[in-house]
Amino acid sequence: xxxxxxxxxxxxxxxxxxxxxxxxxxxxxxxxxxxxxxxxxxxxxxxxxxxxxxxxxxxxxxxxxxxxxxxxxxxxxxxxxxxxxxxxxxxxxxxxxxxxxxxxxxxxxxxxxxxxxxxxxxxxxxxxxxxxxxxxxxxxxxxxxxxxxxxxxxxxxxxxxxxxxxxxxxxxxxxxxxxxxxxxxxxxxxxxxxxxxxxxxxxxxxxxxxxxxxxxxxxxxxxxxxxxxxxxxxxxxxxxxxxxxxxxxxxxxxxxxxxxxxxxxxxxxxxxxxxxxxxxxxxxxxxxxxxxxxxxxxxxxxxxxxxxxxxxxxxxxxxxxxxxxxxxxxxxxxxxxxxxxxxxxxxxxxxxxxxxxxxxxxxxxxxxxxxxx
Amino acid sequence: xxxxxxxxxxxxxxxxxxxxxxxxxxxxxxxxxxxxxxxxxxxxxxxxxxxxxxxxxxxxxxxxxxxxxxxxxxxxxxxxxxxxxxxxxxxxxxxxxxxxxxxxxxxxxxxxxxxxxxxxxxxxxxxxxxxxxxxxxxxxxxxxxxxxxxxxxxxxxxxxxxxxxxxxxxxxxxxxxxxxxxxxxxxxxxxxxxxxxxxxxxxxxxxxxxxxxxxxxxxxxxxxxxxxxxxxxxxxxxxxxxxxxxxxxxxxxxxxxxxxxxxxxxxxxxxxxxxxxxxxxxxxxxxxxxxxxxxxxxxxxxxxxxxxxxxxxxxxxxxxxxxxxxxxxxxxxxxxxxxxxxxxxxxxxxxxxxxxxxxxxxxxxxxxxxxxxxxxxxxxxxxxxxxxxxxxxxxxxxxxxxxxxxxxxxxx
Numbered sequence: 001x002x003x004x005x006x007x008x009x010x011x012x013x014x015x016x017x018x019x020x021x022x023x024x025x026x027x028x029x030x031x032x033x034x035x036x037x038x039x040x041x042x043x044x045x046x047x048x049x050x051x052x053x054x055x056x057x058x059x060x061x062x063x064x065x066x067x068x069x070x071x072x073x074x075x076x077x078x079x080x081x082x083x084x085x086x087x088x089x090x091x092x093x094x095x096x097x098x099x100x101x102x103x104x105x106x107x108x109x110x111x112x113x114x115x116x117x118x119x120x121x122x123x124x125x126x127x128x129x130x131x132x133x134x135x136x137x138x139x140x141x142x143x144x145x146x147x148x149x150x151x152x153x154x155x156x157x158x159x160x161x162x163x164x165x166x167x168x169x170x171x172x173x174x175x176x177x178x179x180x181x182x183x184x185x186x187x188x189x190x191x192x193x194x195x196x197x198x199x200x201x202x203x204x205x206x207x208x209x210x211x212x213x214x215x216x217x218x219x220x221x222x223x224x225x226x227x228x229x230x231x232x233x234x235x236x237x238x239x240x241x242x243x244x245x246x247x248x249x250x251x252x253x254x255x256x257x258x259x260x261x262x263x264x265x266x267x268x269x270x271x272x273x274x275x276x277x278x279x280x281x282x283x284x285x286x287x288x289x290x291x292x293x294x295x296x297x298x299x300x301x302x303x304x305x306x307x308x309x310x311x312x313x314x315x316x317x318x319x320x321x322x323x324x325x326x327x328x329x330x331x332x333x334x335x336x337x338x339x340x341x342x343x344x345x346x347x348x349x350x351x352x353x354x355x356x357x358x359x360x361x362x363x364x365x366x367x368x369x370x371x372x373x
Numbered sequence: 374x375x376x377x378x379x380x381x382x383x384x385x386x387x388x389x390x391x392x393x394x395x396x397x398x399x400x401x402x403x404x405x406x407x408x409x410x411x412x413x414x415x416x417x418x419x420x421x422x423x424x425x426x427x428x429x430x431x432x433x434x435x436x437x438x439x440x441x442x443x444x445x446x447x448x449x450x451x452x453x454x455x456x457x458x459x460x461x462x463x464x465x466x467x468x469x470x471x472x473x474x475x476x477x478x479x480x481x482x483x484x485x486x487x488x489x490x491x492x493x494x495x496x497x498x499x500x501x502x503x504x505x506x507x508x509x510x511x512x513x514x515x516x517x518x519x520x521x522x523x524x525x526x527x528x529x530x531x532x533x534x535x536x537x538x539x540x541x542x543x544x545x546x547x548x549x550x551x552x553x554x555x556x557x558x559x560x561x562x563x564x565x566x567x568x569x570x571x572x573x574x575x576x577x578x579x580x581x582x583x584x585x586x587x588x589x590x591x592x593x594x595x596x597x598x599x600x601x602x603x604x605x606x607x608x609x610x611x612x613x614x615x616x617x618x619x620x621x622x623x624x625x626x627x628x629x630x631x632x633x634x635x636x637x638x639x640x641x642x643x644x645x646x647x648x649x650x651x652x653x654x655x656x657x658x659x660x661x662x663x664x665x666x667x668x669x670x671x672x673x674x675x676x677x678x679x680x681x682x683x684x685x686x687x688x689x690x691x692x693x694x695x696x697x698x699x700x701x702x703x704x705x706x707x708x709x710x711x712x713x714x715x716x717x718x719x720x721x722x723x724x725x726x727x728x729x730x731x732x733x734x735x736x737x738x739x740x741x742x743x744x745x746x747x748x749x750x751x752x753x754x755x756x757x758x759x760x761x762x763x764x765x766x767x768x769x770x771x772x773x774x775x776x777x778x779x780x781x782x783x784x785x
Contacts, residue, residue, distance in 0.1 A: 053592055121511050189587045193582060205433075205435055205436075220463060
């Protein structure tokens with residue numbers, strides 16, 4: 001399918017997502033939701049906006065009003081805006097807090113709003129919100145959005161699968177270019193160009209290829225160092241398609257692996273298989289940490305699993321958050337990237353990550369290539 | 374290739390090899406001065422660019438969603454010359470030169486109560502109780518569990534502290550910025566060679582993405598813009614201003630002969646964002662009317678450059694642009710005539726923005742500020758010309774930070 005127009009997200013998907021949010025607002029007695037995070041704004045509005053890398057300061061990028069069900073959006077034009085968001089609800093880009101304030105005050109019933117929820121906060125925004133909604137108290141809207149977004153609709157899983165497909169093919173192109181003499185930087189460029197060739201130009205990760213260090217875990221010498229025979233190179237790929245992230249990681253040895261390198265790659269595969277087996281509905285997320293523990297593998301600084309969706313989805317499973325992991329349950333419809341990461345001094349690291357969806361009786365792989373490279 | 378407008382301008386006084394250690398020492402001196410002035414004991418920084426500024430740690434930026442959970446966090450203490458960094462990201466050898474090991478820590482996951490509690494404990498070990506802490510932003514878990522962070526009510530805005538510190542670029546910073554601009558221009562030239570009827574917009578992005586990494590960029594910053602401009606405003610999307618919609622998103626739309634492309638791309642290098650803007654024409658040379666538009670654009674740019682110097686106000690620049698354009702407002706009304714460039718794609722000074730005329734009249738340019746000037750010429754029915762020029766403000770004028778040509782147009 002060739003996309004030549006900027007279109008809003010599919011109407012059924014968009015409206016289902018929005019109604020989930022409105023229901024959650026109702027249940028939590030939240031009058032108005034002020035969203036700064038692009039993923040949250042996309043979820044309720046269905047509007048693709050300019051992709052930007054990195055975090056951005058919190059600001060009113062999208063506002064949802066419970067009483068009317070209306071969505072107000074920060075954009076200066078209506079391209080990609082569905083007709084359920086009328087022109088009156090669009091407020092243009094501004095560098096002036098007074099204009100943002102005016103846009104917020106113009107929302108019906110602003111002066112009477114009792115509870116406003118935000119997905120983040122800053123000193124500037126706190127002042128702005130108290131002026132715009134003088135009788136409101138501010139509560140946690142990120143928790144609400146995270147809870148609503150954690151279980152994916154079937155259409156969302158399909159979109160994630162599409163993103164995974166492109167991530168896999170683009171990774172394969174980069175792996176095909178792996179040979180002694182190339183650099184992590186060049187391999188990353190190959191991935192990016194292959195992804196762009198698929199008509200998709202938004203990576204979720206931009207540190208795609210990294211040659212692992214034999215002397216330090218979670219370290220590499222640098223992007224411009226030359227790949228040599230025997231190096232273990234990780235390809236960590238992420239692609240955003242229609243707003244949804246597809247992510248995976250594979251480790252490849254340059255040339256024929258030594259016995260020790262082959263053993264490390266097997267260790268990674270074994271660990272991933274055990275992690276996959278632990279992904280069952282009703283299991284606590286900490287089951288994944290237990291797998292690392294029982295395998296005697298120290299978990300990496302990055303989460304060992306993270307949700308996939310429009311961006312920063314539940315769950316996030318990290319050894320740094322053991323209590324959170326123990327109280328959080330895996331549920332059918334959750335989509336996550338599960339990561340096996342092992343390191344051995346003198347050899348390097350192997351990282352394997354696959355996207356999965358939790359099903360009624362276990363989990364299903366969303367990538368098409370079997371795990372072991 | 375014809376020379377760019379900037380080709381005959383004086384060369385800028387900054388090193389060809391920036392010194393990262395010196396750059397960070399300069400930044401910390403600035404931050405400490407501002408912190409002393411505002412009575413701040415610590416800055417807690419969550420924003421990617423603020424962390425990069427304070428620590429010198431640079432990494433390839435992720436999508437905004439992923440960037441939220443893998444974000445590094447920085448803590449700048451008033452009595453410590455070196456900031457602390459908390460990060461889940463893998464390190465490389467270059468990073469070892471930025472910060473000593475005892476200031477580099479594992480990740481803090483501030484999106485969770487457990488992570489926020491842990492972080493508050495860490496801060497308690499770094500700071501005496503009752504310390505005044507400024508934050509650039511915070512998560513709800515930080516608000517719930519971090520009473521020590523909010524003991525004075527709403528904390529001071531650490532983002533503004535960084536905003537003030539980053540206004541004036543040091544020679545090392547300008548050198549990094551200039552290299553990022555050069556890398557972006559190498560990639561843009563690669564794309565320009567591929568412009569032809571039938572090529573898809575997304576193909577241009579593919580070439581650009583591959584080329585910026587090859588040329589040395591850290592990361593891409595935004596979905597590259599290759600907007601096919603309508604000849605009339607009324608043929609484009611509805612806008613809140615009634616004016617031109619730009620930038621519109623890239624699709625797989627194939628280019629046609631004669632399409633006018635407004636190009637806008639950006640990449641990062643050394644923690645700095647670049648900016649590149651030109652007008653390209655698909656498959657043919659510009660016609661007489663388009664050349665006349667470009668001539669007018671150069672006249673506007675020159676008029677603005679003629680008044681650009683330390684001590685000039687933003688309003689001096691906007692007045693010069695308006696006068697040269699014959700009285701109109703020759704820039705996109707939802708943006709500005711110009712903006713600063715540094716660790717963010719658009720930062721102060723904003724010239725001609727909706728902050729308003731009173732602000733522009735009161736805001737004085739200073740030596741060491743950067744400016745991206747992006748006037749436009751528009752003839753409804755005949756499309757228009759837009760390009761961006763990047764410069765450094767000096768005591769007696771400005772110096773260019775790029776000399777990229779205006780192909781397929783010939784500079785005066």
